[in-house]
Amino acid sequence: MENNIFELQYAMDTFYFLVCGALVMWMAAGFAMLEAGLVRSKNTTEILTKNVALFAVASTMYMICGYDFMYGGGMFLSGVETVGNLDVAGALAASAENGFDGDSVYSGASDFFFQVVFVATAMSIVSGAVAERMKLWAFLAFAVVMTGLIYPMEGGWTWGGNSVFGLYELSYSDYAGSGIVHLAGAAAALAGVIILGPRKGKYTADGKVRAIPGANLPLATLGTFILWMGWFGFNGGSTLKLGGIAVANEVAYVFLNTNAAAAGGLIAALIVARILFGKADLTMALNGALAGLVAITAEPADPTALQATLIGAAGGALVVFAIITMDKIKIDDPVGAISVHGVVGIWGIFAVLITDADATFSGQLVGMLTIFVWVFVASLITWLVIKAIIGIRVSEDEEMEGVDISECGQEAYPEFTSSSGMSSTS
Amino acid sequence: MKLVTAIIKPFKLDDAREALSEIGVQGMTVTETKGFGRQKGHTELYRGAEYVVDFLPKIKLEVAVMDDKVDDVVSSISKAAGTGKIGDGKIFVSTLDQVVRIRTGETGDEAL
Numbered sequence: 001m002e003n004n005i006f007e008l009q010y011a012m013d014t015f016y017f018l019v020c021g022a023l024v025m026w027m028a029a030g031f032a033m034l035e036a037g038l039v040r041s042k043n044t045t046e047i048l049t050k051n052v053a054l055f056a057v058a059s060t061m062y063m064i065c066g067y068d069f070m071y072g073g074g075m076f077l078s079g080v081e082t083v084g085n086l087d088v089a090g091a092l093a094a095s096a097e098n099g100f101d102g103d104s105v106y107s108g109a110s111d112f113f114f115q116v117v118f119v120a121t122a123m124s125i126v127s128g129a130v131a132e133r134m135k136l137w138a139f140l141a142f143a144v145v146m147t148g149l150i151y152p153m154e155g156g157w158t159w160g161g162n163s164v165f166g167l168y169e170l171s172y173s174d175y176a177g178s179g180i181v182h183l184a185g186a187a188a189a190l191a192g193v194i195i196l197g198p199r200k201g202k203y204t205a206d207g208k209v210r211a212i213p214g215a216n217l218p219l220a221t222l223g224t225f226i227l228w229m230g231w232f233g234f235n236g237g238s239t240l241k242l243g244g245i246a247v248a249n250e251v252a253y254v255f256l257n258t259n260a261a262a263a264g265g266l267i268a269a270l271i272v273a274r275i276l277f278g279k280a281d282l283t284m285a286l287n288g289a290l291a292g293l294v295a296i297t298a299e300p301a302d303p304t305a306l307q308a309t310l311i312g313a314a315g316g317a318l319v320v321f322a323i324i325t326m327d328k329i330k331i332d333d334p335v336g337a338i339s340v341h342g343v344v345g346i347w348g349i350f351a352v353l354i355t356d357a358d359a360t361f362s363g364q365l366v367g368m369l370t371i372f373v374w375v376f377v378a379s380l381i382t383w384l385v386i387k388a389i390i391g392i393r394v395s396e397d398e399e400m401e402g403v404d405i406s407e408c409g410q411e412a413y414p415e416f417t418s419s420s421g422m423s424s425t426s
Numbered sequence: 427m428k429l430v431t432a433i434i435k436p437f438k439l440d441d442a443r444e445a446l447s448e449i450g451v452q453g454m455t456v457t458e459t460k461g462f463g464r465q466k467g468h469t470e471l472y473r474g475a476e477y478v479v480d481f482l483p484k485i486k487l488e489v490a491v492m493d494d495k496v497d498d499v500v501s502s503i504s505k506a507a508g509t510g511k512i513g514d515g516k517i518f519v520s521t522l523d524q525v526v527r528i529r530t531g532e533t534g535d536e537a538l
Binding site: 279281283336 | 476
């Protein structure tokens with residue numbers, strides 16, 4: 001009879017990982033819709049292809065070697081127990097020992113599943129920043145390296161507890177990955193965008209910034225709500241356990257704070273946009289909600305609901321200024337990914353210090369710098385190598401015609417007549 | 427035979443269509459289009475970057491009619507589609523060299 005309780009603990013904590021993993025997987029749909037909505041219609045098929053393909057690449061590369069680099073799970077998941085070789089008695093004993101008090105006991109496969117969707121999330125941050133002018137296959141080549149090596153290395157130094165190239169250990173606190181996932185994705189994106197250059201016509205010779213409006217704001221909004229919902233799994237699952245009164249309460253608070261931060265971020269961004277631009281900019285509001293989510297991701301359990309709302313609001317206000325500043329320094333980011341995940345990711349890393357007494361400023365700083373420098377430099381090298389071999393930017397003609405045609409040969413909205421010639425941004 | 431082309435505000439399409447039905451016009455072609463006239467455009471902001479809204483959505487209405495109907499058609503559309511504010515649009519009347527009804531092969535006035 002007592003064994004049933006331990007079996008139940010294993011099942012519950014495994015189930016929790018699986019459901020949260022599925023929610024984070026759903027964020028892939030969110031990114032796809034958000035990005036599809038913020039690019040022009042002639043570039044929509046290509047960005048959707050990038051999004052579905054990167055998810056598949058991440059799933060595969062992490063399985064092949066990424067999981068091993070990060071957690072020692074064995075190449076091709078050789079260290080993960082299968083249906084056939086599961087040591088039930090061992091799991092039962094482990095659960096009996098500390099299944100309720102310490103680290104939870106759960107299926108290794110569920111751990112991989114939960115981890116792999118985070119890799120895909122980090123990778124999909126890059127696709128928005130390089131939209132509308134990058135070669136599809138160059139992007140996918142980068143995805144192979146990012147998901148197979150770059151992310152797993154820094155994930156290993158942080159969540160994996162490995163030392164950084166044997167030089168030093170990190171004492172860095174990041175609950176669900178403001179730095180490990182979001183800043184990392186933004187660093188890779190920044191490296192790519194710097195080498196790629198801005199879209200043609202985005203910045204004029206006399207220093208003006210030209211607007212290039214997105215084609216489908218309903219999709220962008222849907223994408224944001226999907227990301228918001230998926231984030232409950234992103235932060236909630238990072239509690240890594242559900243079975244137990246204290247930990248279940250922690251999970252509940254994580255969900256609560258995640259939502260509060262998104263709300264705070266959206267309101268702040270909306271108000272700041274209204275003040276700066278005179279009207280309510282929907283795209284800023286959407287970015288604001290996501291910024292709030294990124295801001296709370298490093299510590300969603302300890303803050304009170306009000307603190308979470310304010311941490312999110314700070315992120316939302318910050319992201320509006322970051323987006324404007326990016327354009328001022330001619331970093332062309334069609335969806336604001338670097339601002340949302342990078343700039344606010346850094347805020348999220350330090351916001352941990354507000355409520356977590358165990359975290360230290362130097363610990364957070366060293367962690368942040370380690371992640372950023374590693375990912376940025378490794379990405380820069382990777383992008384340059386890809387550029388040297390196959391090039392990363394489409395030709396000027398292809399960019400004018402739209403990457404849907406040049407990379408995919410398929411229009412996203414073939415029955416809608418093109419409005420080219422009627423708008424200055426087509 | 428004349429082709430009457432009217433560029434009108436989109437929300438005036440139903441009024442124009444009803445007015446044309448009332449004077450016996452049996453067919454028309456409608457296109458979504460954009461345009462501007464003498465009024466200047468205005469600027470909006472997208473994520474902090476200015477862009478000029480020059481082209482405003484319009485509807486292009488085309489009706490092929492016999493010469494003796496042209497004046498009625500022009501005044502019908504003018505009355506129905508006018509609001510008195512800028513951007514009401516314009517009407518162009520051009521001559522048609524030939525008209526063919528595809529299904530029956532009728533030409534000229536019978537095809538109108």
